[in-house]
Amino acid sequence: MSGHIVSPKLYYGIFAALLVLTAATTGAARFDLGPMNVVIALAIAGCKALLVALFFMHVRYSKPLVWVAAASGLLWLAIMLALTLTDYYSREWFPAPRGW
Amino acid sequence: MSDPRVSEARGALAHHFDDLEQQHDAATLGMWVFLVTEIMFFGGLFLGYTVYRWKYPHIFADASRHLDTTIGAVNTAVLLASSLTMALAVHAAQTSRRRALVGLLLATMLLGSVFLGVKAYEYRDKYVHHLVPGVDFVYEPGARPQLQIFFLFYFFMTGMHALHMVIGIGLLGVIAALAWRGRYGADYYNPVEVTGLYWHFVDIVWIFLFPLLYLIGAHL
Amino acid sequence: MPSEFALFPQRASTIAGSVDALYFFLVGVSLFFTVLIFAMVFGFAIKYRRRSEEELPRPIDGSMRLEVMWTVIPFILTMVMFAWGATLYLRNSRPPDGSLEVYVVGKQWMWKLQHPEGQREINQLHVPVNVPVRLIMTSEDVIHSFFVPAFRIKQDVLPGRYTTQWFQATRPGEYHLFCAEYCGNQHSGMIGTVTVLGAVEYENWLGGGASGESMASTGERLFQQLGCSGCHRSDAAGRGPALEGVFNAPVKLETGETVIADEPYIRESILNPRAKVVVGFRPIMPTFAGQVSEESILQLIAYIKTLARADRSKR
């Protein structure tokens, strides 16, 4: 069968890393770093998600098609967020600059 | 590779596939495409959350302080543990260890139930403090109506996640029952692996929910 | 209002001409391509019709030259259309300064309009010709849309927000006013007429009409009645911030941000005072939601605008 067999030791290692990252993000939230709080929280969450996806979900050992599927899901989420926020973000810029 | 007669006996190969590998690839790709739809499904909620957090940053930070961060962190650890047992279960299926497979599946279901139990406790706590929108949402004099929007998203996102957990636990139950009857082995473990993908995805959604809902106000 | 059959809408505002010019350009380009495609399809269909069942034409795989041509040319054409449309849109979205302001409140199935001088109209709008008119619009219930085809203007009217648009009528006459966003049973009944009057007729209409007190004076009366003056005192000794000179001026909030005290800010501070509390003041102002209608909020805003002017003249 094509599924790659991953040694349990690696799973335990990944699990430990995930716990450390959870503790890290909880700890980091204690300090008021202004906008950086969101960036750090999402970065750590991103790392954790990557670890789960690559090793627990065997994306690392799967065919490239699986990579494309996962990446396109995230890309479309980004498209939705980005284009909707262009509306909300630019509402204060009106009225149009005088030059027009 | 195990000889085909064994897997034939298990009726593993569906009639319209040429070989087991094509069937495995189809099952894996099918689940991943389904997970893309789940990404976009939860994505709609994340979009609403992002827009309103961008519009009312301070109100969301105040509201988030009503949530207990340590319970959230413990719950996250419980869910990560269930991901670990799920991954080990897939490994047990790949190496045809039937008893280990069933045990690990039950462990995953148990951890999932613990997670849902903690969530139920948190929901009751919010109910006691009259913070459940639509039921009897009462905000203290100092708070602002937008507080209710935070709790709308809190309940919608964690509620939808919990619903997916319940479905996951049900799925795991079915797989565990079939595994007990020896249905899965090194040659045919697609359903276990596919259920694992689904479970890990639900875990990833929580990995993002925890910081976004619980940790905004922690530093205030 | 033309009751006889027409194939093209009237042009009665400054922007109508330029919008129609772009429209004819687009019609021209579309006509060209439609005729081109129809001619080629029917030409080939007749010239190369099947003579016999056994006929097998030589295959043609394609030609990079042609493909590039009919990708680049449409791209250039569309960018020209975009630029033209966007320039027009941006110029039309900016009301000239000093334009006559009219307050519009959309309510399920009627338009209520208020002139600063105090005239109130239902489904009617009288405006002078050749004077830019800026509409400040809000809705009391669902989303409506203020649409005057003859002026080529349309803008949705949302509950909880002010939306604005402007026009400058060029020809006296009566023109249709429609609600263009579906808003319930009588959506098709929520119509009216915009009457453009010459300068003299407009003055007579202003004088003659039921000109009660101006919006600003009504606003001042409400300011006293509702007890706003109790806290918002001009000598800044009250529990609320002084409102002189506050309109369109930056205001520092307790959360550290500074916002411009424009119409939406004043409306939100009346209906939901704790949303943006001014620095140095306690959030004790009660909400007036339910006690004030959209019209009275507009009147209060008109009054606060006069405070700004008076204050500037004093300094």
Added chain:
Amino acid sequence: MSTAVTETPAPPLESREHYLNVHYGVKSWLLTTDHKRIALLYLVTITLFFFVGGAFAVLMRLELMTPRGDLVQAETYNKLFTMHGLIMVFFFLIPSIPAVLGNFLVPMMIGARDLAFPKLNLLSWYIFVAGGTLALVSAISGGVDTGWTFYTPYSSTYSNTHVIVMGLGVFIAGFSSILTGLNFIVTIHTMRAPGLTWFRLPLFIWSTYATSLIIILGTPVLAITIVLLALERLLRVGIFDPALGGDPILFQHMFWFYSHPAVYIMILPGMGVISELVTAFSRKRVFGYSFVAFASLAIAVLGFLVWGHHMFVSSQSVYAGLVFSVLSFMVAIPSAVKVFNWTATLYRGSISYQTPMLYAFGFIGLFTLGGLTGLFLASLAIDVHVTDTYFVVAHFHYIMVGGMVMAYLGGIHYWWPKISGRMYPEVWARFSALVIFAGFNLTFFPQFILGYLGMPRRYWAYPEEFQVLNVMSTAGASILGLGYLIPMIYLVWSMRYGRPAPDNPWRATGLEWTTPSPPPTENFDAPPIVTEEAYTYSKEEPELV
């Protein structure tokens, strides 16, 4: 796989076993996992919904003949256009070509025995029927009057009609669409016949694949939006409620994020069918195969970036308007490339005027007009004047009815011999195609003029000066309605009395034509090996243009 197959005398239908007579009885239909039978189940269900939606349309056109509303009340008229929109969009246009022609042909065109997940395929039909039943229950018990777009706050707080039941119906039908899309993506990736590389696939497969991508990436967002709307109505809480600080524009963003790509879900399969028809009836390889194929993917991707052009006047910010306007112009380019390539395919071909080709000619003409009027709506200054008027109604009907329904009928006629083993009556078919083309233009072209004149859409009563054009449109609608009835009659008639069809009546290329008509349950006795490019009609050296 030689193409110049001599006309083998078709063996008598009854004696040979094929997917229709392999077993009989209601159970054999309701529990089938054969993709061809599921396609027929969908065909019947979709035709039912098409005529239900069409009935609403006829009532609306009758009402609009007179300026004052005197056929139905205002509330009823509002329910008519809402139900017409909902039934047609979610229960006819979105499922029709993918679920009927796609289900039937995708496995056969790629040389597979069935789709990747046959049981899921049957489940998707049951989910579709469940959703459709809920929609009909909502219609019968009083209907919905919010417009098919469900704009808040009207749909969430002010409308007292059956919004939640209908929302649930659309929510469930969405999952049927997701399952079909998922099935196609996995099948096309993993179950292609040996030798059938991506660039040897028929273009119908390319466009069905692109459509499935849109279905997978867009439909879930509509699902969550409807859930939020239903919760807002049920619990009286307000995400989109301005009184709470919510924003109704957020609903529009989330709704249109799906609903604009949905219009590409509707038109892309039609384009795939037209690529097949134009190639088969000019008996020539399609012009610029890879460009047409990539145009489908480009439409699928760009289709997700443009939804803001529905909201230019909805108080969306000026700058977002600019961004969406330029992107909306770009999404028109791939469609233009496709139209030019179809036209170029006709050059030096051997073109026959059989019915499917008549529908293809109609499609190319009307889709071109529909696409060009889309440019009017993408340009900001014009859209301010014409949005929410009959100009928009005419634009999307040119694409949906002039484009998609023409392609659907063309596809049904083209593959009818393979589906039913019978030939349709050629004379009646050509006649009805011309009637539909004429009726369509008379119905919808006047609406462009009405639109620029400023007649708003969804109006129960309108000023007198619009009456002449509305009467013309109603006249056209009756001809169009009649035109649609004729194929319904003769296709059903042909199921029993039609001439038995040879295996390859059009002498076209494609694996589906190498199977007998109608094909056996397993489609192919031995899995086919593909050795040539798609659409190789003659062995001559290709001419360089």
